[in-house]
Amino acid sequence: MSLRFYDTATAQVRDFVPLVPGKVGLYYCGATVQGDPHVGHIRSAIAFDQLTRWLRYSGYDVTVVRNVTDIDDKILVKSADSFRPDAAEDPMVPVPNEPWWALAYRYEQEFAKAYDALGVERPTYEPRATGHIPEMHRLIQQLIDRGHAYPALDDSGDVYFDVRSWPEYGSLTHQRIEDMQAAPDAGPRGKKDPRDFALWKGHKEGEPETASWASPWGAGRPGWHLECSAMVTKYLGTEFDIHGGGLDLRFPHHENEVAQSRAAGQGFANFWMHNGMVTFEGEKMSKSIGNIITPAQMLQDARPLVVRYYLGQAQYRSALDYNPGSLVEAAAAVERIEGFMQRALKFLYGEQFGFVVTERVPEAFAAAMDDDLNVPQALAAVHETVRAGNTALDAKDKEAATRALHQVMAMTDVLHINPLDPHWHSGGADTAAHQALDTLVRAQLEERRAARAAKDWSRADAIRDTLAEAGIVVEDSAEGASWSLG
Numbered sequence: 226m227s228l229r230f231y232d233t234a235t236a237q238v239r240d241f242v243p244l245v246p247g248k249v250g251l252y253y254c255g256a257t258v259q260g261d262p263h264v265g266h267i268r269s270a271i272a273f274d275q276l277t278r279w280l281r282y283s284g285y286d287v288t289v290v291r292n293v294t295d296i297d298d299k300i301l302v303k304s305a306d307s308f309r310p311d312a313a314e315d316p317m318v319p320v321p322n323e324p325w326w327a328l329a330y331r332y333e334q335e336f337a338k339a340y341d342a343l344g345v346e347r348p349t350y351e352p353r354a355t356g357h358i359p360e361m362h363r364l365i366q367q368l369i370d371r372g373h374a375y376p377a378l379d380d381s382g383d384v385y386f387d388v389r390s391w392p393e394y395g396s397l398t399h400q401r402i403e404d405m406q407a408a409p410d411a412g413p414r415g416k417k418d419p420r421d422f423a424l425w426k427g428h429k430e431g432e433p434e435t436a437s438w439a440s441p442w443g444a445g446r447p448g449w450h451l452e453c454s455a456m457v458t459k460y461l462g463t464e465f466d467i468h469g470g471g472l473d474l475r476f477p478h479h480e481n482e483v484a485q486s487r488a489a490g491q492g493f494a495n496f497w498m499h500n501g502m503v504t505f506e507g508e509k510m511s512k513s514i515g516n517i518i519t520p521a522q523m524l525q526d527a528r529p530l531v532v533r534y535y536l537g538q539a540q541y542r543s544a545l546d547y548n549p550g551s552l553v554e555a556a557a558a559v560e561r562i563e564g565f566m567q568r569a570l571k572f573l574y575g576e577q578f579g580f581v582v583t584e585r586v587p588e589a590f591a592a593a594m595d596d597d598l599n600v601p602q603a604l605a606a607v608h609e610t611v612r613a614g615n616t617a618l619d620a621k622d623k624e625a626a627t628r629a630l631h632q633v634m635a636m637t638d639v640l641h642i643n644p645l646d647p648h649w650h651s652g653g654a655d656t657a658a659h660q661a662l663d664t665l666v667r668a669q670l671e672e673r674r675a676a677r678a679a680k681d682w683s684r685a686d687a688i689r690d691t692l693a694e695a696g697i698v699v700e701d702s703a704e705g706a707s708w709s710l711g
Contacts, residue, residue, distance in 0.1 A: 226634045228283065228595045229465075231542060233475060233497035234483075237598055244495060248264040249280050249287045250461040252494075255351070257294040258332040259303055264340045264503045264510070264536070264539075265640075267520045269471045270345045271533060272500040272541040272598075275640060276469075277346065279594045282586075282639050289348040290460045292453055293336075296355050296446050298410075301436055304328050309532050325436055326355075339520045343533045344641045344648050352456045354447060355657050358438045360455040364489055365424050365440075374489040375425055377415030382427020386412075386481065388420050391472060391488045397497065408477065410448060411588045417446045421691035422481050423448035450481035454489075464492030472499045472542075476602045491689050500541045506548050506578035518547055527552040530649045534642050541598055558608070562637065563644040564700070565618075569630040573601070573617055585629035586639060600640070666697060670706045 228241040243249050253273045256266055270291075280287045285385040296308060304325035320331070340347075365384055368374035373390045377383035388394045395402055407419035411426065428437040430446040437444040447455075456466065463486075477499065486493040488653040501510070523532045535555035537546040537581065574580060585591075587610060594600035614629030637643035667689055689699055697708050 226285065229596050230598055231494055233479075233499050234494075235683060236399070236624055239496070241466075244464060247284070247466065249285045250290075250291075250465035250466045251277060251280075251287060251469065252290045252453075252457040252461055252465065252469075254289040254471070254474055255293050256333070256336045257297050257299065257449075258329045259299040260332060262336045262520055263280070264523070265471055265473075266336065266520055267339055267343060267345075268269065268503050268545060269500050270340055270467075271343065271537045272409055273301055273498075274471050275537055276467075276498070276598055278639055278641060279598065288350075289346075290352070290457060291348040292451065292456050292696065293333055293351060293353045294452060295326070295333065295353045296436060297449060300325050300329050301432060304433075313314065324651045325433060342524060342529045342556065343536070344529070344646075346641075349436055349462045351414060351461065354452040354456070357452070357456050358440075358447065359360045360459055361425075361442055361451050364455050364458075364485070365442075367489045368424065368485060371484070371488060371490070374529070375417070376420070377411075377427070379415035381411075381415050382425070382445050383411055383415055384425035384442050385421040386424055386485050386488075387417060388422070389483070391484050393487065394484045395480065396683055397480045397483050400480075401491055405491045405536045414566065420538055421454075421520070422450060422477065424485065442626070450478055450485065453478075454482050454486045454491075454493075458491060463490075465494060467496045467498055467707065469498040469500070472501055475499055475692060485651060498541075501537075501539070501544045503545045503547060505544060505546075523552060528559075528649070530644060531556045534559050537600060537640065537642070540601055541674035552631050553687060558604075559642070559644065562602060562633065562642070563612055565614050566630065566633060566644060568618055569614060569626055572621075573623060582631050582634045582638070584628060584635055586635045587632055590636050592638075594639070603636065603640065607633060607640075610636070666692065666708050670699065670708065674706065 229238050230241050231238045251273065253269070255270075256262065273289075273291075277287050277289055304323055306379055307321050307323045307328070314659055320328070341670055344603075365374060366380040368386065369376075369384070370441070372384050372387075377385060393576040402420060405420050407413060408416075410423045411418040413626075424447070425440060425442055426445050427442070428446070429436075437446055451596065453523045468479070468482075479499075483497075484495055503518075504510065505518060508514065508516060510517050520532070522534070527535075531552060534549055536545065538555065538558075586594075589609075590603050590606040593606060596602070610632050612630050614626055616631065617625035619627055634643060634645070640647070642646075643649075669692060673688040676682075676688065692699055692708070699706055699708050
């Protein structure tokens with residue numbers, strides 16, 4: 226099967242053929258750093274991390290760009306709120322008197338911590354909006370020169386994209402202009418059409434001087450949609466392979482991106498890929514409902530490897546539903562993989578765990594990943610191979626066990642859920658706690674082994690019962706006892 230992806234623009238699954246043979250340019254929208262990361266941000270990053278890893282495994286040289294929006298209305302509002310006299314007592318504003326740029330940088334670091342904890346590979350380039358103002362000015366001028374943009378009619382210093390000047394406006398999301406709502410990024414007074422969106426926002430009274438840059442249209446700052454178009458073309462060129470992001474960004478953000486870029490004469494993205502949302506027991510996550518689950522909360526409840534497994538287990542276009550048992554189920558799946566690998570390593574290699582993976586991923590796994598990144602089917606291949614590997618271990622079939630272990634290693638490496646990967650053992654409170662627990666449990670298992678060797682069955686059973694009460698499941702095999710969290 227050839228590599229195929231669903232393209233939002235054409236609403237169909239298409240064969241993927243890169244614009245330059247052997248190379249792939251991928252851009253996906255990063256964070257507007259006005260608050261802590263939410264689970265939707267991280268799910269999106271993991272989805273495109275899986276895509277990147279599969280493309281590289283398939284032999285492509287991949288350049289990944291993920292932007293940081295570090296100037297935005299919400300950032301300025303949150304910064305302004307921090308200067309209120311009661312800000313220090315407001316739990317929603319942890320740092321009083323915080324300049325907008327400091328606030329943005331602080332939250333940018335929180336995103337970086339979450340990405341790193343969950344094994345999201347750093348992009349090739351991670352440009353900030355504030356570092357690309359000249360590129361944005363050039364793009365705006367191109368649009369004005371081509372008759373697709375105009376300075377605001379009310380002399381506010383704003384510059385707008387003229388949506389009715391571009392006949393293809395609405396093509397990405399398959400909408401008619403007449404059915405669209407007004408653009409909310411500025412009042413309609415200076416616009417030709419309420420749907421026209423801001424390319425440049427003139428400096429307003431009360432906004433900090435540091436949040437504006439000189440321009441041919443007056444001091445101001447960039448509109449949100451403009452930032453991505455300017456940055457992606459700098460790093461990937463005017464035409465590139467894949468543009469990605471969350472489903473919620475299709476309109477207006479991505480619709481406006483493609484309109485302004487193509488109106489400027491650019492080919493822009495060849496594929497548009499959008500990941501689905503994370504829901505809570507079937508409902509949209511909302512602060513007003515109080516059903517928000519954050520990555521930080523998940524990391525308090527489970528190992529980073531388990532959280533990554535959970536957030537990456539669904540097909541990227543589908544909704545991922547969270548419920549109180551989700552991480553328990555993910556932990557059980559990870560432990561099945563981990564248990565097989567530890568058992569196989571002990572049987573095949575003893576204490577010498579250093580070896581080179583010699584197997585490619587199985588055909589079923591590759592076919593699933595080629596089919597629009599069908600991770601659920603790919604994980605089914607992982608678990609089927611684990612079952613076959615355990616059967617081989619029971620039969621002491623070294624050849625089959627070796628093949629299964631190496632295939633599981635290859636598949637979990639692609640998805641970055643290999644429990645043996647050093648990333649998942651690189652430190653941190655959760656990893657340290659798990660290692661400490663492992664040490665304590667193994668001491669109990671050794672005492673139980675000695676009791677069984679002495680035929681002290683009551684003592685051996687008592688140790689097993691104590692571990693079971695603590696939620697620890699003991700499995701006996703010819704290679705000895707192993708444990709997992711039940």
